[in-house]
Amino acid sequence: MIRPWILAGVAAALVAGCASPPPPPPVADHPSQWNENYHALIIGNANYRDWRPLRGVINDVHALQEALEANQVETTLKLDLTRAQMEEALVDFVFSRGLDPRNKLIVYIAGHGYTETLISGGQWGGIVGVESPDPRKDLAGYRRSSVPMKQLEDLLLKAKSRQALVLLDTCFSGALFEGAAPPVPPTSDEERRHRERLPTRQFITSGSAGDRVPDFSQFNAAILGLLTGTIREPQWDGYLTGTEIGRYVASTLVSQRPQYGTIRDPRYADGDFVLRLDPRFSPAPMDQPVPVRFVSNIDGVTVYLNGRELGKADARRPLDVRVLPGQYMLRAAKHFSTIPSIDRIEQIANSWTGQTVQLRFPVQVAPPP
Amino acid sequence: MSRFVPFLLLTIAALAARPAAAEPMRGLATVVMRNSAGTEIPLYSNSFALVVGNATYTEGYTSLPPVRVEVDLVAAALQRNGFTVRKVLDATYEQFLAELAAFSAGPGADSENRLLFYFAGHGETVMLENGVPYGSICMVDTPRADLDRIGYEKRAVSMQRIYDETQRMRARHVLCLFDSCFSGSILASRSGGDSFASDLDAVPDDVRDHLRHPVRQFITAGAADQLVPAKSVFTPAFISLIEGRDPAARRDGYLTGRELAFRLYNIVVDRSKGAQTPQDAFVDILGPGKQRGDFVFKLEGAP
Numbered sequence: 001m002i003r004p005w006i007l008a009g010v011a012a013a014l015v016a017g018c019a020s021p022p023p024p025p026p027v028a029d030h031p032s033q034w035n036e037n038y039h040a041l042i043i044g045n046a047n048y049r050d051w052r053p054l055r056g057v058i059n060d061v062h063a064l065q066e067a068l069e070a071n072q073v074e075t076t077l078k079l080d081l082t083r084a085q086m087e088e089a090l091v092d093f094v095f096s097r098g099l100d101p102r103n104k105l106i107v108y109i110a111g112h113g114y115t116e117t118l119i120s121g122g123q124w125g126g127i128v129g130v131e132s133p134d135p136r137k138d139l140a141g142y143r144r145s146s147v148p149m150k151q152l153e154d155l156l157l158k159a160k161s162r163q164a165l166v167l168l169d170t171c172f173s174g175a176l177f178e179g180a181a182p183p184v185p186p187t188s189d190e191e192r193r194h195r196e197r198l199p200t201r202q203f204i205t206s207g208s209a210g211d212r213v214p215d216f217s218q219f220n221a222a223i224l225g226l227l228t229g230t231i232r233e234p235q236w237d238g239y240l241t242g243t244e245i246g247r248y249v250a251s252t253l254v255s256q257r258p259q260y261g262t263i264r265d266p267r268y269a270d271g272d273f274v275l276r277l278d279p280r281f282s283p284a285p286m287d288q289p290v291p292v293r294f295v296s297n298i299d300g301v302t303v304y305l306n307g308r309e310l311g312k313a314d315a316r317r318p319l320d321v322r323v324l325p326g327q328y329m330l331r332a333a334k335h336f337s338t339i340p341s342i343d344r345i346e347q348i349a350n351s352w353t354g355q356t357v358q359l360r361f362p363v364q365v366a367p368p369p
Numbered sequence: 370m371s372r373f374v375p376f377l378l379l380t381i382a383a384l385a386a387r388p389a390a391a392e393p394m395r396g397l398a399t400v401v402m403r404n405s406a407g408t409e410i411p412l413y414s415n416s417f418a419l420v421v422g423n424a425t426y427t428e429g430y431t432s433l434p435p436v437r438v439e440v441d442l443v444a445a446a447l448q449r450n451g452f453t454v455r456k457v458l459d460a461t462y463e464q465f466l467a468e469l470a471a472f473s474a475g476p477g478a479d480s481e482n483r484l485l486f487y488f489a490g491h492g493e494t495v496m497l498e499n500g501v502p503y504g505s506i507c508m509v510d511t512p513r514a515d516l517d518r519i520g521y522e523k524r525a526v527s528m529q530r531i532y533d534e535t536q537r538m539r540a541r542h543v544l545c546l547f548d549s550c551f552s553g554s555i556l557a558s559r560s561g562g563d564s565f566a567s568d569l570d571a572v573p574d575d576v577r578d579h580l581r582h583p584v585r586q587f588i589t590a591g592a593a594d595q596l597v598p599a600k601s602v603f604t605p606a607f608i609s610l611i612e613g614r615d616p617a618a619r620r621d622g623y624l625t626g627r628e629l630a631f632r633l634y635n636i637v638v639d640r641s642k643g644a645q646t647p648q649d650a651f652v653d654i655l656g657p658g659k660q661r662g663d664f665v666f667k668l669e670g671a672p
Contacts, residue, residue, distance in 0.1 A: 084463070091522045119480070119539050119583060140474035143537070144466045150533050157497040158522070267499045 038073040038104045038275060039097035041089060045111030047080050048130045057110045060220040064108055067227040071278045083129035083145045090155055098159030105164040113170030125149045127170055153263050162199040165242050165273040169206045169219045200271025201263045202242035207256035219258060222249050229281030238282040242273035289322035296359040304331040313359060332359045400667050412665055413483035417476035418452040419468060420444045423490030425459050429513030436489045439604045443487055446608045450666060452485060461510045462524040469534055477538030484543045492549035493525060494593050502593050504528045506549055535585045544626050544664040548590040548604050550597045582662035585652040586626045588633060591645045602645060606636040613668035626664030
């Protein structure tokens with residue numbers, strides 16, 4: 001028979017400085033507990049055989065790589081690829097990083113794009129390989145040295161990853177969404193959170209078909225800003241979503257008409273890609289609840305904040321809640337039926353996004369009689 | 370800007386026509402259909418076929434020696450039917466992409482052309498993560514999917530890609546035939562099989578006018594879960610139909626794509642004792658609800 005004995009465990013109690021309203025009820029499914037990994041493939045095509053060079057691309061993709069890595073995204077950067085090399089890089093990426101559903105994929109491609117008008121009147125976008133000739137002089141040559149965006153869509157359907165986000169900073173790249181319904185923004189915070197759990201294949205392009213994107217990429221600058229906190233994410237909570245990026249670029253880069261949306265497959269239509277920003281880049285505002293996780297070393301610990309019960313934390317199942325930033329009186333207790341409860345009282349100060357509070361109960365196991 | 374487009378198209382058409390001169394061509398390729406009043410309905414000014422046969426596989430798939438002969442027979446039959454044929458034997462992935470691009474950007478650029486794509490070789494179907502079967506045709510350097518999936522992904526040509534390429538063609542009528550294992554999967558993910566009209570030969574005059582509308586048609590030798598024998602049943606049936614050897618098919622002197630699919634189905638199911646069921650699909654490239662044309666073969670000795 002094993003009986004827990006309590007040795008000690010009361011720390012000084014401090015009262016919160018923030019007499020704010022009581023914290024909201026716990027949220028069970030929060031991105032902070034999904035244990036996901038982020039992987040990015042970045043392709044930058046700057047120097048072409050027949051197309052004019054895109055001087056800005058090299059700097060853009062290096063800056064993007066740095067910004068993603070600062071947010072704990074593993075990156076692969078490839079420069080000046082032919083059509084065959086682009087296909088290889090994409091297949092290698094999808095069939096290595098995309099094999100685990102929890103791995104989230106980001107594909108960023110900067111370079112020339114080209115749009116053909118189909119007999120049906122639809123538009124057909126392709127990413128131009130560096131070896132491609134001018135399609136107005138050699139259409140067959142162009143077609144065999146470019147990657148149709150449709151192919152990129154199909155390839156991503158072979159990934160097991162639940163979520164994938166494609167960012168295309170290419171001339172004429174809006175062709176992907178011709179005729180597709182515009183995405184409907186979520187109407188509530190709950191709906192938004194729900195969408196962030198669902199599988200998605202999201203695409204954001206820098207400019208509509210027919211528009212030429214200049215050498216200096218405002219699209220790239222906007223994404224860098226969002227990733228590094230110089231532009232505040234529209235929904236200020238430390239989690240940057242595909243819809244947030246899409247809506248931001250669509251509303252600020254009006255003249256080049258960026259497009260965003262998901263592929264048409266209904267199974268991927270409702271999700272929203274979510275990237276957890278490094279806390280450095282998204283300090284939580286004082287009026288927005290932020291996620292806090294409680295981890296306990298023993299099972300069945302009840303957690304109270306300012307005297308209000310939040311729920312139970314177990315050794316294997318942490319308790320995730322969202323609270324407003326500030327100071328709170330934290331009480332954690334383990335109730336037994338036969339022996340007095342053990343209590344541990346702590347203070348959390350300045351809670352921030354993704355904070356984890358360790359609840360350590362010094363517990364000794366009595367020797368068998 | 371836009372007024373340069375017709376000029377460009379003409380240039381492309383002219384470029385495309387140039388290599389054709391070197392190929393064997395039988396008489397005038399213009400296909401005209403006559404309605405009962407004797408009025409001529411011009412259907413095509415030129416006919417082009419890309420015939421690809423993969424017999425010698427190097428990366429794991431078994432070789433298919435009969436394909437070598439089959440593509441010769443198909444090419445010859447198409448030439449007799451007025452097609453300028455580009456025949457490619459044992460295409461690698463890169464060679465195939467180049468041939469397909471040249472076919473779509475060359476002959477495919479003229480709306481008055483009739484295009485036929487024929488493939489014999491291995492096919493493969495993998496499942497996408499959304500549960501949709503995804504079929505591809507294998508080039509001679511495509512590694513076997515179950516042995517080297519990543520290599521396979523890099524060098525297999527998806528049926529979707531062929532379908533997409535037909536969308537980029539401006540030619541009014543494009544017919545694609547696939548004599549390969551597992552080749553039916555494009556149809557599972559697309560519009561599904563087409564329902565057949567009961568009286569295929571009775572082509573009333575007003576329907577003949579509709580024939581000119583654009584269409585993309587796909588016929589595969591089997592359904593997605595069927596193995597197709599190395600010695601083809603499908604190809605001989607196809608040849609006998611376009612050669613006009615089937616008396617039922619040649620009554621009115623024309624064989625339409627829809628009729629071809631229907632008769633191929635009957636012959637192949639019968640000869641394979643039900644083991645192989647050809648699939649076909651029409652794709653309305655102008656969107657649903659628009660009038661759909663039909664591919665037309667003029668049969669030998671037609672009235």
